[in-house]
Amino acid sequence: MIAADGLTRIANGRRIVDGVSVRFEGGRLNLVIGPNGAGKSTLLKLLSRLVRPDAGWVRYDGDGGREMSLASLAKIRAVLSQNVEIAFPLRVREVVMMGRYPHFTGRPSAQDEQACEEVMRLFDIDGVAERDHLTLSGGEQQRVHFARVLAQIWFPEPGRSRYLFLDEPLTFLDVFHQFDFMRKLQALLRSDLVVVGVLHDLNLAARFADSLVLLHQGRVLAAGPADQVLTRENVQAAFGLAPTILRPDGKRPILVFD
Amino acid sequence: MNRTLSFALAATLLCGCRFANQEQGEHKERLVSLSKQYSEIIYALGAQQDLVAVDLSSTYPPEIRSLPTVGYHRALSVEGLVAVKPTLILHDGNVGPEHVMRQLEQLKIPMKVFETGGGDDLASAKQLVLEMGRFFHKEARAGELNRKLDADMAKAAREAQTWKKKPGVMIVHFGRAMNVYLTMTSASTAGRMIGWAGGEMAVRGERGMVQLSPEVVAQADPDVLLLTDFGYDRLGSPEMVKTSLPGISTTRAARGGRIYRVEEHDLVYVGPRTGENVLELQRLIHAGDAAP
Amino acid sequence: MPVTRPRSPYGGVVPALAVALVVLAVFSVRLGAIPIGFGEMASAMSKAWSAPGGLDLTERIFLEIRLPRAIATVLVGASLALGGVLLQGLFRNPIVEPGLLGTSSGAAFGAALYFVLGAALKFHAGEWTLPVAACLGGALATACVFLLAETAGSHRESTTTVLLIGIAVNALFLSGVGLLAYVARDPQARSITFWGLGTLSGASWRAVAVLAVTTSVGLLLALRYARHLNALMLGESEALGLGVDVARVKLIVVAIDVVLVGVATSFTGIIAFVGLIVPHLLRLLKGSDHRYLMVGGALAGAIVLTLADVAARVLLRPAELPIGIVTSAVGAPLFVALLRGRRERFE
Numbered sequence: 001m002i003a004a005d006g007l008t009r010i011a012n013g014r015r016i017v018d019g020v021s022v023r024f025e026g027g028r029l030n031l032v033i034g035p036n037g038a039g040k041s042t043l044l045k046l047l048s049r050l051v052r053p054d055a056g057w058v059r060y061d062g063d064g065g066r067e068m069s070l071a072s073l074a075k076i077r078a079v080l081s082q083n084v085e086i087a088f089p090l091r092v093r094e095v096v097m098m099g100r101y102p103h104f105t106g107r108p109s110a111q112d113e114q115a116c117e118e119v120m121r122l123f124d125i126d127g128v129a130e131r132d133h134l135t136l137s138g139g140e141q142q143r144v145h146f147a148r149v150l151a152q153i154w155f156p157e158p159g160r161s162r163y164l165f166l167d168e169p170l171t172f173l174d175v176f177h178q179f180d181f182m183r184k185l186q187a188l189l190r191s192d193l194v195v196v197g198v199l200h201d202l203n204l205a206a207r208f209a210d211s212l213v214l215l216h217q218g219r220v221l222a223a224g225p226a227d228q229v230l231t232r233e234n235v236q237a238a239f240g241l242a243p244t245i246l247r248p249d250g251k252r253p254i255l256v257f258d
Numbered sequence: 259m260n261r262t263l264s265f266a267l268a269a270t271l272l273c274g275c276r277f278a279n280q281e282q283g284e285h286k287e288r289l290v291s292l293s294k295q296y297s298e299i300i301y302a303l304g305a306q307q308d309l310v311a312v313d314l315s316s317t318y319p320p321e322i323r324s325l326p327t328v329g330y331h332r333a334l335s336v337e338g339l340v341a342v343k344p345t346l347i348l349h350d351g352n353v354g355p356e357h358v359m360r361q362l363e364q365l366k367i368p369m370k371v372f373e374t375g376g377g378d379d380l381a382s383a384k385q386l387v388l389e390m391g392r393f394f395h396k397e398a399r400a401g402e403l404n405r406k407l408d409a410d411m412a413k414a415a416r417e418a419q420t421w422k423k424k425p426g427v428m429i430v431h432f433g434r435a436m437n438v439y440l441t442m443t444s445a446s447t448a449g450r451m452i453g454w455a456g457g458e459m460a461v462r463g464e465r466g467m468v469q470l471s472p473e474v475v476a477q478a479d480p481d482v483l484l485l486t487d488f489g490y491d492r493l494g495s496p497e498m499v500k501t502s503l504p505g506i507s508t509t510r511a512a513r514g515g516r517i518y519r520v521e522e523h524d525l526v527y528v529g530p531r532t533g534e535n536v537l538e539l540q541r542l543i544h545a546g547d548a549a550p
Numbered sequence: 551m552p553v554t555r556p557r558s559p560y561g562g563v564v565p566a567l568a569v570a571l572v573v574l575a576v577f578s579v580r581l582g583a584i585p586i587g588f589g590e591m592a593s594a595m596s597k598a599w600s601a602p603g604g605l606d607l608t609e610r611i612f613l614e615i616r617l618p619r620a621i622a623t624v625l626v627g628a629s630l631a632l633g634g635v636l637l638q639g640l641f642r643n644p645i646v647e648p649g650l651l652g653t654s655s656g657a658a659f660g661a662a663l664y665f666v667l668g669a670a671l672k673f674h675a676g677e678w679t680l681p682v683a684a685c686l687g688g689a690l691a692t693a694c695v696f697l698l699a700e701t702a703g704s705h706r707e708s709t710t711t712v713l714l715i716g717i718a719v720n721a722l723f724l725s726g727v728g729l730l731a732y733v734a735r736d737p738q739a740r741s742i743t744f745w746g747l748g749t750l751s752g753a754s755w756r757a758v759a760v761l762a763v764t765t766s767v768g769l770l771l772a773l774r775y776a777r778h779l780n781a782l783m784l785g786e787s788e789a790l791g792l793g794v795d796v797a798r799v800k801l802i803v804v805a806i807d808v809v810l811v812g813v814a815t816s817f818t819g820i821i822a823f824v825g826l827i828v829p830h831l832l833r834l835l836k837g838s839d840h841r842y843l844m845v846g847g848a849l850a851g852a853i854v855l856t857l858a859d860v861a862a863r864v865l866l867r868p869a870e871l872p873i874g875i876v877t878s879a880v881g882a883p884l885f886v887a888l889l890r891g892r893r894e895r896f897e
Contacts, residue, residue: 045787050790050791069793070790070793071793072793073793074791074792074793078791080788081785081787081791086785087642087643087783088642088644088833088838089833089834089837090783090838090839091837098784099792101777101792101793102792130559132837335751335870336615336751337582337583337584337870338869340583340607355751355752357751357752357754358751361615364615365610366610367607
């Protein structure tokens with residue numbers, strides 16, 4: 001479980017994130033949505049503790065009194081940024097193995113190798129394990145990064161939950177792989193794994209989210225289940241465009257814009 | 259960067275030109291001279307039989323060009339020196355880079371600097387000739403050279419009295435290290451020689467040479483313009499000199515058509531021939547003046 | 551379920567490089583105006599211990615000139631290549647190296663300042679003063695590049711920006727060197743201009759001692775950060791997420807780079823492109839793991855510079871070409887090729 005209260009981040013005189021308080025539970029797909037410039041990426045950086053807030057706090061369950069070191073945090077928390085670009089030739093296997101760096105200092109152990117094998121198989125990239133990642137398509141490269149990030153938290157640390165943060169993970173994927181990834185993510189959900197993702201696509205968010213946070217101008221506009229957050233008024237207020245909301249199965253909304 | 263590049267390229271190209279020659283014959287002693295002044299005096303003393311190699315700037319007398327060279331005296335290489343198997347290296351302290359000299363010492367190759375320092379006046383030049391004469395056991399010849407020098411200088415001094423004017427003289431030199439034209443000043447050895455020749459260096463200064471610029475030329479406005487060999491040959495003729503060098507065309511020298519070529523090695527150090535050179539300079543700078 | 555550990559794809563390169571280096575170094579020692587045979591080398595080395603007074607000229611040339619030069623070439627080549635690996639890892643850019651980013655010219659400036667002022671102030675603190683002065687100069691120049699890159703905002707990752715900043719800083723410090731050469735009294739001025747284009751002719755046993763210390767310590771320290779530089783390849787944010795203290799790593803790696811390159815430059819002048827050529831070739835060969843790049847880089851850098859030194863000594867024999875000309879003649883076209891390849895792929 002992640003709890004955050006009054007998170008604020010200021011840059012260039014602007015409040016990019018302004019007093020955000022949220023709570024995310026493990027075992028659920030928590031998604032953050034909002035228009036460009038709403039502060040989603042920054043919020044994710046704050047929640048994943050890559051960046052210190054100017055005000056407010058973030059707490060993970062199991063946090064002791066002392067602040068965790070960067071290195072120990074990396075054993076239980078993985079973040080995938082937008083647009084990871086690597087300028088050098090590297091084998092796919094090497095990229096995935098980097099996810100295990102927080103867990104070994106010298107050579108990788110058998111456990112590290114095992115984690116890599118399993119995630120590569122999960123994301124269907126074990127076939128290209130020895131290839132230079134630069135020769136892969138955008139979608140394949142993205143899957144390599146998924147594998148790496150999951151490898152990082154593949155095994156639980158005793159007594160702690162694990163945390164996975166994904167910033168716009170679907171950008172380079174075709175529609176098949178978008179759905180495929182979201183389903184795999186759902187399959188991985190467990191009570192001791194907290195997943196927080198930022199998504200662009202409102203319909204995908206509606207389709208898969210167990211809990212949604214709608215961010216607008218650095219503040220939480222709405223939070224809760226999809227049908228509560230994705231109302232015509234909320235969407236209009238945040239995005240400036242009013243949708244038609246359909247509910248074919250009565251539960252999850254589908255938004256249509258014209 | 260430009261300067262170092264030109265310097266290094268010039269040095270290496272020049273080396274390339276003069277490394278083709280093979281040494282000839284057997285030598286008991288193998289002398290290498292790294293000073294053009296020493297080289298000339300050695301030949302003047304008739305002591306050149308053991309000389310096996312010289313530096314690039316040793317260009318007088320003409321027969322010295324048949325000797326192999328070991329490089330530019332300020333950019334020597336150990337391998338180049340060692341290749342000629344010297345038993346003694348003569349230099350005047352104006353050599354570099356420093357680490358080469360250090361390495362030669364480590365190799366225990368004997369080196370000698372003559373005690374008489376690098377003065378550019380007649381007294382030390384004669385002293386050097388005597389010292390070298392003793393070293394090479396050519397004392398008699400050394401004495402002859404000095405007497406001739408004295409005689410020529412005395413003649414020059416007498417002639418100088420007869421001329422009414424002291425013409426203003428400017429000497430332009432092409433600095434190959436920096437690829438620019440320079441002008442010698444009153445502080446240089448050439449400046450002294452002009453003085454002995456009854457002239458006056460038009461450019462005053464503390465450093466031996468300054469860069470040629472229109473301001474310098476305008477302020478100097480010489481009656482006579484001399485160019486050293488390399489720089490003159492680059493341009494080809496007095497007309498080219500007038501058009502190519504800044505500010506020259508409006509000088510008295512240009513208008514009077516008094517632009518002449520001189521050899522650099524006649525001007526930059528005092529040696530046995532300095533007397534002859536001064537007389538020649540005298541003739542050159544006073545040519546066209548009203549006869550006494 | 552047990553998993554068989556895959557064989558390292560980098561295997562075999564390092565031993566091959568080591569062998570090649572030894573062979574080349576021996577070959578290089580034999581070359582020169584006076585060729586030196588194996589017998590003479592052996593007798594020189596045994597006499598050095600037992601009867602140092604009894605060495606003949608060839609043996610002295612071997613011990614005092616060729617051998618220290620060969621060893622210094624190996625150490626300088628290793629230092630420069632390692633500097634290139636480190637900077638490329640830091641900037642996440644394969645088209646940077648200490649020569650292009652001002653570290654070398656800053657070091658040259660520091661050394662030149664020491665030549666000029668040291669004589670004037672009559673200050674001399676032993677063998678280490680010159681290298682220290684060079685390191686300070688190199689640190690200053692590199693700091694300039696970093697600061698300017700930081701303020702370039704969103705463009706700071708761009709190759710073009712970084713290279714342009716490097717050109718500017720280079721120009722600044724090189725003109726400083728030129729100015730110092732101009733105002734210097736004669737002996738110092740000669741040293742500065744002579745060594746401005748890079749030369750190994752000044753190599754002495756003292757230089758070898760200093761270089762041995764900095765190169766080995768530099769390599770050992772750098773290896774401890776190999777994994778961090780690997781992680782940094784993913785981006786600063788990602789590296790942070792993997793537990794890498796990015797700011798601290800950057801500082802330490804830059805410091806190692808400045809010391810390696812600064813000390814090398816203080817003895818040899820500016821030798822460019824070694825730090826560019828070597829990591830690039832190694833990556834093409836096997837990939838980008840930094841442990842491999844560091845060890846392989848040190849060896850390959852030594853090989854490259856030894857080859858360049860042989861060329862410098864042989865091409866215009868017995869005159870010496872400044873080694874910086876040789877490395878630039880090969881490195882500059884490669885640099886252009888790298889730039890073109892990169893443009894097609896990314897911009």
